[in-house]
Amino acid sequence: MSGQDGEEREFDLRWADGAAYKEPSARARMLAARWKENxxxxxxxxxxxxxxxxxxxxxxxxxxxxxxxxxxxxxLGWARFRAPY
Structure with missing residues (x-):
């Protein structure tokens, strides 16, 4: 991996982290829909x-x-006491 690829990746991560809106997870969407009704x-x-x-x-x-x-x-003591020697 060249240095330029690493810089592009870092730029993409900064761009993604700085997004104004983050989509909720599938589980959060499912629970929100379920809780809206019940x-x-x-x-x-x-x-x-x-x-x-x-x-x-x-x-x-x-x-x-x-x-x-x-x-x-x-x-065990009783059995040993009764056992013939």
Whole structure:
């Protein structure tokens, strides 16, 4: 690429950036047309999805995990104690 091509490209970018009117994107045009007929309702800031259900306490999960580990340790100890040497 020669130096003159780079200068022409720079000129074109400056010309395009300096345009008085910029066309909206296709998505913006689509939403504007849709909202003209059926405007959206108010939304809270950063609305999340609807809650799925009540969340369990983290303590309940901790008790379940530690209880399971304790049962496994006791079962393995009992099996080793009962195993003939």
């Amino acid at each position: 405007p959206p309702g108010p939304q809270p800031f950063r609305a999340g999805p609807d809650p799925v259900g009540p969340r369990r306490s983290s303590w309940l999960s901790t008790v379940i995990v530690l209880g399971t580990v304790a049962v496994i340790v006791v079962a």
